[in-house]
Amino acid sequence: MQDSTRMSADTKADSAVEGHPQGYATLLERFAQISDLTRAGSLLGWDERTMMPSAGAEGRAEQLATLSRIGHERLTDDSLWELIEELGSWAESVQGDDRLEADTVRVARREAERARRVPVELRAEMTRAASLGETAWAAARGESDFAAYLPHLERNIELARRYADCFEPEGHRYDPLLDEYEPGMGTADARKLLGELRRGLVPIVAALAEHPDAVDPAPLQGSFDVAGQARLANRLLGLLPLPDSSWRLDPTAHPFAAGIADGDIRLTTRYIEDDLSMSLFSVLHEAGHGIYEAGVPAALSRSPVGQLSSLGFHESQSRLWENWVGRSRAFAGLLLPMLREEFPSRFDALGPEQLYRAANYARPSLIRVEADEVTYNLHIALRFELELELFEGGLEAADLAEEWNRRTHDYLGIEVPDDAHGVMQDVHWAAGLFGYFPTYSLGNIIAAQLWEAAAADLGDLEQLIAAAELATLGEWLGDRVHRHAARYLPAELAERSLGRPLDPTPLLRRLGDKYGELYSA
Amino acid sequence: MQDSTRMSADTKADSAVEGHPQGYATLLERFAQISDLTRAGSLLGWDERTMMPSAGAEGRAEQLATLSRIGHERLTDDSLWELIEELGSWAESVQGDDRLEADTVRVARREAERARRVPVELRAEMTRAASLGETAWAAARGESDFAAYLPHLERNIELARRYADCFEPEGHRYDPLLDEYEPGMGTADARKLLGELRRGLVPIVAALAEHPDAVDPAPLQGSFDVAGQARLANRLLGLLPLPDSSWRLDPTAHPFAAGIADGDIRLTTRYIEDDLSMSLFSVLHEAGHGIYEAGVPAALSRSPVGQLSSLGFHESQSRLWENWVGRSRAFAGLLLPMLREEFPSRFDALGPEQLYRAANYARPSLIRVEADEVTYNLHIALRFELELELFEGGLEAADLAEEWNRRTHDYLGIEVPDDAHGVMQDVHWAAGLFGYFPTYSLGNIIAAQLWEAAAADLGDLEQLIAAAELATLGEWLGDRVHRHAARYLPAELAERSLGRPLDPTPLLRRLGDKYGELYSA
Helix, strand or coil: CCHHHHHHHHCCCCCCCCCCCHHHHHHHHHHHHHHHHHHHHHHHHHHHHHHCCCCHHHHHHHHHHHHHHHHHHHHHHHHHHHHHHHHHCCCCCCCCCCCCHHHHHHHHHHHHHHHHHHCHHHHHHHHHHHHHHHHHHHHHHHHHCHHHHHHHHHHHHHHHHHHHHCCCCCCCCHHHHHHHHCCCCCHHHHHHHHHHHHHHHHHHHHHHHCCCCCCCCCCEEECCCHHHHHHHHHHHHHCCCCCCCCCEEEECCCCCEEECCCEEEEEEEECCCCHHHHHHHHHHHHHHHHHHHHHCCCHHHCHHHHHCCCCHHHHHHHHHEEEEEEEEHHHHHHHHHHHHCCCCCCCCCCCCCHHHHHHHCCCCCCHHHCCCCCCHHHHHHHHHHHHHHHHCCCCCCHHHHHHHHHHHHHHHHHCCCHHHHHHCCCCCCCCCCCCCHHHHHHHHHHHHHHHHHHHHHHCCCHHHHHHHHHHHHHHHHHHHHHHHHHCHHHHHHHHHHHHHCCCCCCHHHHHHHHHHHCCCC | HHHHHHHHHHHHHCCCCCCHHHHHHHHHHHHHHHHHHHHHHHHHHHHHHCCCCCHHHHHHHHHHHHHHHHHHHHHCCCHHHHHHHHHHHHHCCCCCCCCHHHHHHHHHHHHHHHHHHHHHHHHHHHHHHHHHHHHHHHHHHHHHHHHHHHHHHHHHHHHHHHHHCCCCCCCCCHHHHHHHHHCCCCCHHHHHHHHHHHHHHHHHHHHHHHHHCCCCCHHHHHCHHHHHHHHHHHHHHHCCCCCCCEEEECCCCCCCCCEEEEEEEEEECCCCEHHHHHHHHHHHHHHHHHHHCCCCCCCCCCHHHHHCCHHHHHHHHHHHHHHHHCHHHHHHHHHHHHHHHHHHCCCCCCCCHHHHHHHCCCCCCCCCCHCCCCHHHHHHHHHHHHHHHHHHHCHHHHHHHHHHHHHHHHHHHHHCCCCCCCCCCCCCCCCCCCCCCHHHHHHHHHHHHHHHHHHHCCCHHHHHHHHHCHHHHHHHHHHCHHHHCCCCCCCHHHHHCCCCCCHHHHHHHHHHHHHHHHCCC
């Protein structure tokens, strides 16, 4: 078949792309169908979290498991593997700087290779257990009932261990889990980066504690009717470089963003009546994810390189819009007139500087998703450590609640009143997502590096924000990051977009400077 | 393999159902996965019509085509066919009155046999063309632009013809299309039933014309704010026998209902500010479909007999709740207090008899979905005739607009002002649904027969409605119709639920009596 592939490349007969072998068109079509299954699953997941009547939970778990099973069967099909092997040397030989074909076949090979190590029954069962676990978590969290949640947690950990053990034990047992969300990054690399970050945070957090009341959070607290919050959220999204008619925003318990198709981005947020900052910053955060998804070239959308695979880079986009744009002085100036319109009389006496300060209120707290820019990374450090111990074998599910509480005291200096505010606060473990948390801090690191690079190219970014010229920043990110989709491993994408490897220094510099100023006497 | 099947039946070894061969469990699991794909497609379709950002249309068409393609591949897989053949004689031999196994294998065989005649490329292309056609229709209808719609119409007709021609030309070329929506009913049967109905309607419609202003529609016309209509719709749904936490209602352009899973029913409606009857009766209508879907036993939900296959019976349920319950005198009495609450001062001076009369306003009109109980069936007669001619070869897509207008004049005595109010009013042909329309009149016929049977069992149904004891009627329908799911062909289900074959006489009697009284001098 290698020969017939070459022959059709020569004769250009019946091929979807001029001059390409028919096998390449077949590869693209097969991956397009796998992508359709994955995206259909994403829509089912979005629906489960935003729209689905609660009695539909069991049926939904089965549907998701079936989509996952079939996608996995297709990705691990022997004839697909043969096709990938046949196309390898042709793809590497295609002329031109672009090398799209080589990247496509290489990513296809990587995806298939990983998948072929995992039995289809395990993959389907992981999806089913995740869907059921998430439903059980949502119910048990309301009651802070760790005992009700524990069997699901145990099941998900057991499945994640079995998954990890499908791979060769070269490095750390946790490597394959991390690799699923941050391809090519080993546990040792993540430990080094997150360790540096954590050590660098120590003096910054200590400085916060010296003047704990330097910043007044009151302007964003009180009572904000949900309809007004929703109007504000939609106005903010209108300011951001999201393409028209291609997104929607819905409320959910645990905000997320999902790319359903080219031209179809789902954003979600959570409206809390007494805390406007929750919806405000979660909308900017999820929009960042959405802008990244929308920036994947349409032609790549259903191809092997169309599924964004580095959650670190994904999170860098959400953090950049949430923290670097949204929590800037310039953005407070943009935001204030809108706040005055949506919440009449509430913001009349407030100045932009006070709004800026309120948006940057920082203090050790219990809930990760409500944490400030500084202490957020301590929440991640805690989770990353616990995950590593779960997979090193020193820790079991039943001990997680107690360990969580002990380390929250150690890291953040606060007591956990109940498990709903402790180990049960996040959906991730309920949904079988182990290896995911560290990418949040990687995202913070990358966002800081991108910001420095953008400022070097575009000049004063605060001025750009003040002029509401956010499209300029969107285009820069599109050129540096988005257009590459998943063609490169994160380490290579870092070289291309940042010109250097990941480094926590810019983030630590920023946090030190910004919070040093805010939390001085 | 026949032998090993028998052996495991004897030894009861390793089987999912005690005493059943492993092959039966495999059959159920395979069909459960096919059902999951179908239902995932239903959710994608629901989302497309209620939630999806418009820029996502092309990606959605591809996703739907992929789900359809894979479902079709699985249903036509040779190993599934072998399994069905192996299980046939075992299933027929299973003891007990229930005969669920025999019904299950027989329905599985029927589904697989039909599917195996249709090439997978054709099935996927039909799904893709339907999704694109629907999007194009929605845009073109707004402009009444038949020329823009025509290529999609032509494409869908061409594909439907190719589909029909996949079957043996025993009877009418249209038979396989009708069979998809009303299994086992031939074109000749439908022609006979709908012909009788049409002839019986002639004197009733003529009588309407003698006193055209006998009924005043004004109480349900005027200005009704959409939020009030939505609250009313949700209150009405609360009265109906729909299980808790298992449904939701959303607005859409062309109301429909969809069963997504056991415990997950999606209802839709359309709110028109100046016509309350649109949302009012479409909600009751779609709820009827939803109650039927919810009545399928949970244990059958993902089995071959879990997908309701007779659209005639499906429509009988929607018509029964819309017309027989919703347009009754007793229901007007239930409804009026709610109308007074939701639309203050609007209904103060109105009596229940006036509301009853307004709900039954009848007059030839342009739009099928807004038509009254009497003339509705003329809209169906027109569409059925045109469809037959499309498949007999005497008519082409380009001539449809003109033919539509001519027959609207002949049947209904009115002129069509533009194609948006003519041939482009319905989504069906845009979505490739040929053979579907006649089931609407079959549903009207069956609803009348069911009503007579229910009255024979339950006594005065008006009293039941007046007492808001709608659950009693729901249980009767559950026992007579819903619990059977798709175990029987419609003709057999008619025998079981009605004790007799389909017959338009009860419907004609009802329409003659009811509208004779309403439209007398």
